[in-house]
Amino acid sequence: MHLAYPAVLAALLFCTGLYGVLARRNAILVLMSVELMLNAVNLNLVAFDVWLRDALHAGQALTLFTIAIAAAEIGIGLAIVLMVYRNRGTSDVDRLRDTAEGHEPDPNAPNAPNGQNGRPVPNNQSEVTA
Numbered sequence: 001m002h003l004a005y006p007a008v009l010a011a012l013l014f015c016t017g018l019y020g021v022l023a024r025r026n027a028i029l030v031l032m033s034v035e036l037m038l039n040a041v042n043l044n045l046v047a048f049d050v051w052l053r054d055a056l057h058a059g060q061a062l063t064l065f066t067i068a069i070a071a072a073e074i075g076i077g078l079a080i081v082l083m084v085y086r087n088r089g090t091s092d093v094d095r096l097r098d099t100a101e102g103h104e105p106d107p108n109a110p111n112a113p114n115g116q117n118g119r120p121v122p123n124n125q126s127e128v129t130a
Helices: 004-023 027-052 058-088 093-099
Strands: none
Touching (some): 004 027, 058 093
């Protein structure tokens, strides 16, 4: 078996996954792209294990661990994405920047509900000018 065929296929899979992580904005598609990248790594591990004729089959053992970690990652990641979608109504990763605790709204944002000097205006009161 030639090592070049699975190595090229793994490189193509990894590049496709990398493009998906960098270009996509939907969190589920980003998780799928990460899984594609992990599968490319698994393909390389098994290909090099067969090519090196390892008696311990360390590449295949590492592949099993990677599959187990990927399954746990996708389970927890999908649960987080579903909870964010339920709370926010979107799974767009660009709109998830304000999920950190203690994040103050940007007073220079174009649609920020701020009054004078960048202070927030309460919903039930109008802005008072002096």
